Amino acid sequence: MLKDILIPFGFFALIGAILGLMLAFFSKVFRIKSDPKVDELLEALPGANCGGCGYAGCQALAEAIAKGEARTNACTAGGKATAQKVADVMGVPFAGITEMKSFVICGGCDSATKKKFIYEGLNDCISASKLGGGDKECIYGCLGLGSCVRACKFDAICIVDGIAVINRDKCTGCGVCVATCPKKVIKMIPTDSTYVVTCSSKDKPANVRAVCNVGCISCRICEKKCEFDAVHVKDNLAIIDPVACTNCGKCAEACPRKIIYNILEDKETAPK
Structure with missing residues (x-):
């Protein structure tokens, strides 16, 4: 009885030992040398x-x-x-780098924009964007379904009132959220920038007013108020040049829709 157990056990132990030696041998022979x-x-x-x-x-x-x-x-x-x-x-000289962080160039939260329909599909911005551009009347706005949230490996994004909000303290500037957003409303901006226009719409002013309470109406007041030629309206949208901007804040004070945003005074909270 014992013999019937020991013989098979010894046989398999021998096979295991032989295979182990073979693996050790071939691991050295075919080892890929690491740099x-x-x-x-x-x-x-x-x-x-x-x-x-x-x-x-x-x-x-x-x-x-x-x-x-x-x-x-x-x-x-x-x-x-x-x-x-x-x-x-x-062993090379340090190559300078302009540190960048992500920012959502859209302020069109659910309480400020109109909807075309009630979306009940997949909880995914890419999928929703294929259905008539999404549920928001503004075709340029953040859809707020969290594709960027799931793509971020640093837990730096959350959805607040139907719009993505980025915690700049957690954001590493990897840019994965930028590549993920189907509406392209997430942009990389220099970390030392203070003011940014929170709108991506290039629609005509009348159309913007009709669908969003916080959209740029290309009134050019900010452009006229800036003494440093840092603000320009292009394609119905005000754009701030971070290089020319001196962070004086006059454009933000003058904006009738209050959509020129001081990042340093951000009161909204993303994941902590």
């Missing part, structure tokens, strides 16, 4: 694997930098600190 430089770069990168750099993850970016196929400041999520570390690893 020490890549390992150092991985240590320098944040490890978020957000894809904001355009590569599949930090491993792919590290390999590309090591080969000279990617810039040392390609990691948008890591900012200046990461770019400096990567430059040090590669």
Whole structure:
């Protein structure tokens, strides 16, 4: 009885030992040698694997930098600190970087805009946008179904009153939400910018008034008030040049619709 148990047990143990030795042998024979430089770069990168750099993850970016196929400041999520570390690893001068963060260029929340219909489809902005451009009368507005929320790996976005709100303290500037938004209302702006126009509509003023209480009506008052040539109305929409803007705030004070927004005075809260 015992013999009948031990013989099969010994047989399988022997097979297991032989296979283990074979695996150990072939793992050394076919081992892919890793580049020490890549390992150092991985240590320098944040490890978020957000894809904001355009590569599949930090491993792919590290390999590309090591080969000279990617810039040392390609990691948008890591900012200046990461770019400096990567430059040090590669032994090259630090390449300057303008730190950017995402911002929703739309203030058309549910309480300020009109709806075309009641949407009861998938809770996804991309799907909703294919149905007549979405449920909002303004074809340029945020749909507020949270595709950007789910795409963000840093828990920096939430939906407030039917519109996406970004927590700039949590935002790393990876840009994944920008690529996800079907309406293209999420833009990257420099971190040192203070004022931004919270509207993306290029519609005629009369049409904007008819569908949204917080849309730009291209009155050009902001453009006239700016003493630094930093505000211009193009395609019925006021745009602030962050380079020319001195953050004086006169455009915001003059705006009759109060849609020129001081980011530093943001009172809304995204995820904490």
